[in-house]
Amino acid sequence: xxxxxxxxxxxxxAQQITIDTIANNLANVNTTGFKRSRANFHDxxxxxxxxxxxxxxxxxxxxxxxxxxxxxKVSSVEKMFLEGGIIETRKETDLMVQGEGFFxxxxxxxxxxxxRDGNFKWDGNGRMVTADGFPVIPEIVKPQGVPHDRVNVxxxxxxxxxxxxxxxxxxxxxxxxxxxxxGLDSLGRNLFGASVASGEPVVGAANQDGLGSIAxxxxxxxxxxxxEEMVNMITGQRAYxxxxxxxxxxDQMLQQTNNIR
Amino acid sequence: MLNAIxxxxxxxxxxERVLEVIANNLANISTTAFKGENVAxxxxxxxxxxxxxxxxxxxNYKVSFEDLMPLKGNELxxxxxxxxxxxxxxxxxxxxxxxxxxxxEGAGYFVVNTTEGERFTRDGALKLSGDGVxxxxxxxxxxxxxxxxxxxxxxxxxNNRGEIYQDGQLVDRLLVYNxxxxxxxxxxxxxxxxxxxxxxxxxxxxxxxxxxxxxGSNVNAMKNLTAxxxxxxSYEAYQKAxxxxxxxxxxxxxxxxxxxx
Numbered sequence: 430x431x432x433x434x435x436x437x438x439x440x441x442x443a444q445q446i447t448i449d450t451i452a453n454n455l456a457n458v459n460t461t462g463f464k465r466s467r468a469n470f471h472d473x474x475x476x477x478x479x480x481x482x483x484x485x486x487x488x489x490x491x492x493x494x495x496x497x498x499x500x501x502k503v504s505s506v507e508k509m510f511l512e513g514g515i516i517e518t519r520k521e522t523d524l525m526v527q528g529e530g531f532f533x534x535x536x537x538x539x540x541x542x543x544x545r546d547g548n549f550k551w552d553g554n555g556r557m558v559t560a561d562g563f564p565v566i567p568e569i570v571k572p573q574g575v576p577h578d579r580v581n582v583x584x585x586x587x588x589x590x591x592x593x594x595x596x597x598x599x600x601x602x603x604x605x606x607x608x609x610x611x612g613l614d615s616l617g618r619n620l621f622g623a624s625v626a627s628g629e630p631v632v633g634a635a636n637q638d639g640l641g642s643i644a645x646x647x648x649x650x651x652x653x654x655x656x657e658e659m660v661n662m663i664t665g666q667r668a669y670x671x672x673x674x675x676x677x678x679x680d681q682m683l684q685q686t687n688n689i690r
Numbered sequence: 691m692l693n694a695i696x697x698x699x700x701x702x703x704x705x706e707r708v709l710e711v712i713a714n715n716l717a718n719i720s721t722t723a724f725k726g727e728n729v730a731x732x733x734x735x736x737x738x739x740x741x742x743x744x745x746x747x748x749x750n751y752k753v754s755f756e757d758l759m760p761l762k763g764n765e766l767x768x769x770x771x772x773x774x775x776x777x778x779x780x781x782x783x784x785x786x787x788x789x790x791x792x793x794x795e796g797a798g799y800f801v802v803n804t805t806e807g808e809r810f811t812r813d814g815a816l817k818l819s820g821d822g823v824x825x826x827x828x829x830x831x832x833x834x835x836x837x838x839x840x841x842x843x844x845x846x847x848x849n850n851r852g853e854i855y856q857d858g859q860l861v862d863r864l865l866v867y868n869x870x871x872x873x874x875x876x877x878x879x880x881x882x883x884x885x886x887x888x889x890x891x892x893x894x895x896x897x898x899x900x901x902x903x904x905x906g907s908n909v910n911a912m913k914n915l916t917a918x919x920x921x922x923x924s925y926e927a928y929q930k931a932x933x934x935x936x937x938x939x940x941x942x943x944x945x946x947x948x949x950x951x
Contacts, residue, residue: 433706433713440717447720467786469815469827470721472714474878479773480885481875493730493773496876497707498714501721504827504879507817509788529844606843609818611790628820631843639844639857664720671716671911678922679709685926689933 432499434679439500440672443470446503447665454653461516462545462619463651464508465658471504510610513652515644521580522549522557525649528641530604531621533632534563541566543605543630545649546619551577557588557600561618569600582645586635604640605630692939693766698931700768701924704731707771708921715909723812723880724907725776728917732772778871781908783900790816790824792848793905795898798866801833802826802881808833810869813880815904824854828879834862848901866897 447468457463481494515525524547526532531543542563549565552558557569569588571580579591586602607613612626623630636642708729718724783793792814794800799810809830816824816832824839825831831838839854839862846856852864873886884891 433709436710436713436717440713440719443717444720468720470718470724471813471827471880472718472721472724472876472878475876477875478771481872493775493872494875495771495774497710497774498718498727498876500714500717501724505817507815507827509786511787607820608822608841608843609820610843611817612820624820626820628822628843639842667911668716668719671719671915672713674915675709675713675716675918678918679713682706682709682922682925685929689929690936 436500437672437675443501444669451662458653460651462649465653466506469504470501473499508611511652514650516648519646523648525644525647526641530606530640533566535566542620584636584642586643604635605632695935698928702928704769705921705925712914712918719909722815723905726909727774730772734768734770782906783903784906787902791904793900793903798894798897801865803831809881833865836862852899866894868892868894
């Protein structure tokens with residue numbers, strides 16, 4: 430009896446993580462370059478009272494056996510790297526990776542972080558930086574006095590400015606990709622960090638070797654689908670409710686047992 | 691009289707098992723490719739004591755109460771759990787558009803290489819490990835014809851036959867086995883252990899695999915809730931029977947033997 434109570438509790442616990450994940454997805458429905466997460470579940474260990482497939486007598490096999498499960502558990506909260514929608518902004522420093530790959534930026538602690546959020550700006554020194562002021566790596570510096578409508582970023586990530594009648598190349602945006610992007614470490618601020626699970630970054634110029642191309646004047650919207658999240662929230666809530674009903678029933682059964690005498 | 695109380699008790703214990711199984715089903719209502727279970731009961735008849743051929747055992751033999759008053763079989767019977775049957779029907783197909791999500795339509799199991807040996811699963815919510823190995827959410831590698839499946843970063847496609855292509859090259863073909871359900875033991879983590887004979891394990895030549903989909907849990911909430919109410923009320927009835935037996939015994943011990951002046 431107590432086993433049923435504990436099993437149902439694991440179900441409620443798992444569903445709570447679903448709701449937590451959905452809450453974070455929905456809160457980030459307007460976050461540039463955000464990737465939604467999904468909670469995956471697996472069943473827990475089984476108590477085998479009688480193993481299936483054993484012989485009961487010579488030549489016969491127990492068809493099912495008796496195994497009692499002990500609930501469910503979140504096996505992973507997996508980030509889904511599907512591409513989000515395109516938001517046309519026409520701003521020269523708004524960049525989007527179309528296809529696979531991440532921009533590289535240097536955090537204040539010196540480590541490289543990766544982002545799909547191409548909402549960049551120029552800082553006081555003319556460097557291309559994120560909204561938090563982290564510079565894009567390799568650094569791209571706009572010469573003094575070049576107006577913003579004279580900056581061009583090509584599909585391959587080449588950044589050039591036009592000074593007078595001359596085109597001048599000022600840098601190359603490099604893109605990093607991973608064997609398992611879902612294994613990246615979420616650092617907040619739209620940044621990801623490389624981890625053992627994600628593998629080492631493969632860095633290269635955009636639009637080459639399977640890396641995505643760069644689109645200027647566009648941003649990548651969040652890939653959260655509100656309808657999908659709402660449906661998942663309904664199923665998550667109901668599943669939570671079902672497990673709570675099991676606890677209620679188990680409780681009532683125990684109460685009756687206590688009232689036998 | 692004293693024995694009769696054990697018959698409803700056996701029923702109540704069996705109903706507890708039912709609640710435990712339902713708790714596990716409902717806790718796993720969101721688990722990928724989970725298969726629900728239900729309990730089958732059996733009638734347990736106590737075997738009658740062997741009758742002595744000779745009227746009396748040898749002189750130094752200690753005669754017990756049961757020898758003198760053998761319990762006849764079929765006088766009382768009990769309920770026991772015969773087996774816990776797994777519902778093998780396919781769960782709902784859920785479209786995710788995620789390239790590492792695979793669904794087996796119809797029969798078949800993926801082969802997972804674990805440290806304890808081969809395991810089988812229908813859970814196709816996969817991921818790539820840091821070094822590009824196609825694996826389950828808990829990080830155990832899936833097996834193809836050539837062993838573990840190594841992929842580079844970037845898009846790959848899996849066709850209906852389970853062949854994995856990346857950049858137009860055939861990487862490997864997923865191993866899919868058809869296994870007799872009776873010989874599958876649950877191991878938790880959405881994995882099964884195959885305990886049957888080797889010839890029962892057959893390679894599925896024409897599996898039907900869909901990429902971008904996963905198989906949901908086949909647990910039916912409605913069915914399980916009604917079964918739970920049923921188990922709850924049966925349990926209640928058994929307890930009523932137990933307390934009635936108790937009251938009868940109370941009567942016989944207190945009223946029948948009462949000394950009246």
